Amino acid sequence: MYAAITGVGGYVPDYILTNEELSQMVDTNDEWIMSRVGIKERRILKGEGLGASYMGAKAIDELLKKTETKPEEIDLLICATTTPDHPFPSCASMCAEKTGIKNAFAFDVAAACSGFLVALETGSNFIKSGKYKKVIVLATEKMSSIVDYTDRNTCPLFGDAAAAVLLEPSEDYGLMDSLIKTDGVGFPFLNLHAGGSAFPASEETVKNRQHFVYQEGKHVFKFAVTNMADIAAEVIERNSLKSEDINWFVPHQANLRIIDAAVNRINVPYEKVVINIDKFGNTSGVSLPLCLWDCEKRFKKGDNIILAAFGAGFTWGSAYLKWAY
Numbered sequence: 001m002y003a004a005i006t007g008v009g010g011y012v013p014d015y016i017l018t019n020e021e022l023s024q025m026v027d028t029n030d031e032w033i034m035s036r037v038g039i040k041e042r043r044i045l046k047g048e049g050l051g052a053s054y055m056g057a058k059a060i061d062e063l064l065k066k067t068e069t070k071p072e073e074i075d076l077l078i079c080a081t082t083t084p085d086h087p088f089p090s091c092a093s094m095c096a097e098k099t100g101i102k103n104a105f106a107f108d109v110a111a112a113c114s115g116f117l118v119a120l121e122t123g124s125n126f127i128k129s130g131k132y133k134k135v136i137v138l139a140t141e142k143m144s145s146i147v148d149y150t151d152r153n154t155c156p157l158f159g160d161a162a163a164a165v166l167l168e169p170s171e172d173y174g175l176m177d178s179l180i181k182t183d184g185v186g187f188p189f190l191n192l193h194a195g196g197s198a199f200p201a202s203e204e205t206v207k208n209r210q211h212f213v214y215q216e217g218k219h220v221f222k223f224a225v226t227n228m229a230d231i232a233a234e235v236i237e238r239n240s241l242k243s244e245d246i247n248w249f250v251p252h253q254a255n256l257r258i259i260d261a262a263v264n265r266i267n268v269p270y271e272k273v274v275i276n277i278d279k280f281g282n283t284s285g286v287s288l289p290l291c292l293w294d295c296e297k298r299f300k301k302g303d304n305i306i307l308a309a310f311g312a313g314f315t316w317g318s319a320y321l322k323w324a325y
C-alpha cells in the first residue's frame with residue numbers, strides 16, 4: 001500500500017514585491033537578483049494579525065473543495081512550517097479550527113525548507129499503517145515575518161505562500177520512496193538566533209536584529225548544491241529509474257544556480273524541470289507543494305516525479321512519487 005496524493009490546494013497572497021521595489025529599499029538591483037538567484041518577484045502577506053495559518057487555511061479550503069472532501073472526513077493534519085502564528089498552539093491546530101477539521105489530530109513539523117518532505121514521509125507512514133485514510137500534508141510560511149528588509153543579503157530571497165496535498169491509500173500510486181537526512185553542522189550558517197528558549201526575546205535581541213533570518217549564503221550554497229543533487233541521484237538510482245523514466249523533476253526553489261546543478265547531475269532535460277522561483281522566490285517548506293500546485297495540470301496519471309529539497313539544519317532529502325490522477 002502507498003500513500004497517493006489525490007489533490008493539491010494552494011494559496012499565494014495578492015501583494016507582489018518586485019525587484020524594482022526592493023531596489024528602492026536596499027542597495028540591490030534586478031540584474032544582480034536575476035543573475036545570482038533567478039527571482040523576479042515574490043508574494044507578501046499584508047494585513048494586521050494575519051499569519052501562516054491564514055494562508056494555510058486558504059490552501060486547505062481549496063484542497064477540500066477540489067477533492068470534494070468534507071473537513072470532518074480528515075483523520076490527520078500535518079503542517080510543515082518555520083513561521084507558525086505563535087510558538088504554541090501549533091499552526092496545524094489553528095488551521096484545523098479555521099477549516100472545520102474536527103475529527104483529526106493535528107501537529108506541526110519543523111524542518112525548514114525540507115519540511116514538506118519530512119511531513120510527506122510522516123503522513124505517508126500514517127496511511128501505510130492502515131489506521132488512517134485521509135491525511136492532509138500542509139506547508140505554510142510567512143517568511144516576510146522573519147526577513148530583515150534592511151539586509152540585502154537575505155531580503156530578495158524569500159516569499160510567502162501555502163500549499164497542501166491530500167494523501168489517501170492506493171495500491172499503485174503515491175510516495176514510492178523517500179530519503180531524508182539531517183546534519184546539525186548547518187546551524188551557524190543558517191538560523192534565526194533569538195526568540196526561542198536559548199535566547200528569549202529581549203530588548204537586546206531586538207536591538208541586535210536577531211529575530212530575522214541569518215544566512216551565510218556562500219556556505220549554504222556549497223552544501224546545498226552538492227547534497228540536493230546527490231540525494232536526488234541516490235533516490236533515482238536505488239529505484240532503478242533511468243533519465244527517460246523521469247517525467248518531472250521538482251527541486252526546492254532557493255536559487256536557479258542550485259537547481260541547474262541538480263538538473264545536470266541527474267541528467268533530465270530542462271523541459272521536465274518545474275521552476276517557479278522567478279514568480280514566488282524561496283517559500284521555504286512550501287516550495288515543493290507550491291510547484292505541484294502550480295504545475296498540477298501538466299502532470300498525468302502514472303508520471304514519475306522526483307522531489308528534492310535542502311534547508312536549514314541542515315536537512316535535505318528527495319522523494320519519488322508516482323502521480324495518481
Ligand code: UT7
Binds near residue numbers: 033282
Ligand atoms: O532555502 C534554504 C537554503 N538556502 C539556500 O540554498 C541559499 C544558498 N545560497 C545562495 O543561494 C546564494 O549564496 C545567495 C543567493 C544567498 C547569494 O549569492 P552569492 O553568489 O553566494 O553572493 P555572495 O553572498 O557571495 O555575495 C556576492 C557579492 C557580495 O559583494 P562583494 O563582497 O563581492 O563586493 C555581496 O555583498 O554580491 C553582493 N550582494 C548583493 N549585491 C546586490 C549580496 N546581496 C546582494 C544584493 N544585491 N541583493
